[in-house]
Amino acid sequence: MILKYDEVVRTGIARQVSDNIRSAIMDGRLKIDERLPTEEELARSFGISRPTVREALKRLAAQNLIHSKRGPTGGNFVKRPDPEGLSKAITGAATLLVGIGAFDIEEIITARLETEAVCCRLSAANRSEADLAAMEAEIAVQLDETISDEDFCASDVRFHRALVDSTGNGPLKLMMYTVIEAFIPITNMIVFRVRERRHVASLHQEIVDAVRARKDAKAADALARLLAYVRESYSAVLDARAKRDVPSQASA
Amino acid sequence: MILKYDEVVRTGIARQVSDNIRSAIMDGRLKIDERLPTEEELARSFGISRPTVREALKRLAAQNLIHSKRGPTGGNFVKRPDPEGLSKAITGAATLLVGIGAFDIEEIITARLETEAVCCRLSAANRSEADLAAMEAEIAVQLDETISDEDFCASDVRFHRALVDSTGNGPLKLMMYTVIEAFIPITNMIVFRVRERRHVASLHQEIVDAVRARKDAKAADALARLLAYVRESYSAVLDARAKRDVPSQASA
DNA sequence: TTTAAATATAGGTTTGACAAATAGGGGAAT
DNA sequence: ATTCCCCTATTTGTCAAACCTATATTTAAA
Incomplete structure (x- = not known):
């Protein structure tokens, strides 16, 4: 599993999750154009709810780190930095x-x-x-x-x-x-x-x-x-x- | 009312809302340190749900345009650009x-x-x-x-x-x-x-x-x-x- | 007067559901 | 057999209603 839950203690779960994924991208553990797990899988693996996962993903999207696509071949993808x-x-x-x-x-x-x-x-x-x-x-x-x-x-x-x-x-x-x-x-x-x-x-x-x-x-x-x-x-x-x-x- | 719903057509409501608020900040219609309406009020005035409003606000937070505080005097505030x-x-x-x-x-x-x-x-x-x-x-x-x-x-x-x-x-x-x-x-x-x-x-x-x-x-x-x-x-x-x-x- | 507890208010999170887009497969017509 | 269309499965997008948590204010007690 690429992403791990970091022994969170108190507040800012969405923030922590987005930081976690961001560093995975920066470190190269997630490569460009690679697809993240589905939001549901992320939610399960982080032990949080899907809306919270989505908030984290939105943060990343706002920073132009990922983009999302719907449908069977859809998902959240690591964006090529431009x-x-x-x-x-x-x-x-x-x-x-x-x-x-x-x-x-x-x-x-x-x-x-x-x-x-x-x-x-x-x-x-x-x-x-x-x-x-x-x-x-x-x-x-x-x-x-x-x-x-x-x-x-x-x-x-x-x-x-x-x-x-x-x-x-x-x-x-x-x-x-x-x-x-x-x-x-x-x-x-x-x-x-x-x-x-x-x-x-x-x-x-x-x-x-x-x-x-x-x-x-x-x-x-x-x-x-x-x-x-x-x-x-x-x-x-x-x-x-x-x-x-x-x-x-x-x-x- | 400062913020208006912009005749949305199809997709990306959260995005449109965040763009709307962002331009309000850029134009100066929302001043520095000013408090936005509560998330619930925003949801009502935009005719959308609170989670969607929150996604929009997360986008802005990720761009360092706003920050949030809890409690009675809390809310989402326009951040002084630093x-x-x-x-x-x-x-x-x-x-x-x-x-x-x-x-x-x-x-x-x-x-x-x-x-x-x-x-x-x-x-x-x-x-x-x-x-x-x-x-x-x-x-x-x-x-x-x-x-x-x-x-x-x-x-x-x-x-x-x-x-x-x-x-x-x-x-x-x-x-x-x-x-x-x-x-x-x-x-x-x-x-x-x-x-x-x-x-x-x-x-x-x-x-x-x-x-x-x-x-x-x-x-x-x-x-x-x-x-x-x-x-x-x-x-x-x-x-x-x-x-x-x-x-x-x-x-x- | 000072201190501590109750309360009200706001954001933070969860659950569960439905809507919308879309790729791929299956069935009908040619 | 081939082509076209629709149907379905999958995944993100949105919604609704609650409950949790932090915090300023108010209230009550010492």
């Missing part, structure tokens, strides 16, 4: 963190600058023609003055995603999802009003040109100017707010 | 990805080198005396030859964590947890046999010295040599394996 699903989860949580103001915009911009500069460097070394084309395509979108602000911001996010993808480094891409899905949107949300699209697009173009020419330093420099512009725009927003809300305290 | 919890989740998933071999060690080392170099740079600018002391303390542990390999690796992880913390950049710390909790352990797991502790500790010391002296370039250089050593050790492990397993195919 970076996509992980990035979705990260995105949601990081967005919440940003939403409650856990980070201030200054440190977000600094983090963006430093980590995206890394991407520029690696991109210059590893980018393919397809990567360059993807970035150029987004710049083309950004130069179209008829699109909405939302579309512009979405294209901005896709541009940076393409930049990250062009590094060809899986672990780095995983880390950068947080930046792309949470930090870029929040910076955009703040500065999109005062930002000039053409200027942003031209800085994007500089990055692509440098990456195409394998000039990592140039790309990093263009990125630095892009984020300096973002920082500047942010200050402009702050000033405007200060002037509007509390005219006597316009400096801070 | 970077710790998020990093735990990321770590677990990233560890799984590493475990199934989604990334190869080369790209992990590259990602570590680039991102930790960023930390060196920011650390040199922002480190406090307490940060330096924390790093020194770990080096002291690493110089104690009586400790086990596990303890040495754990101290190694804590050293790098201290380095990341010393940047004082919240968003960056969030991203770096993936490196610290998933990527460093996996690299350690592979190379710990052939690595010389004293050499590793002395490179750690070089990093601290450079950071103390506000020399970001020197710190980054020491880090680069540390990871070059890791890469070298990894090659040694590979060679040893090749020689042992398939003597005729020792190159790759």
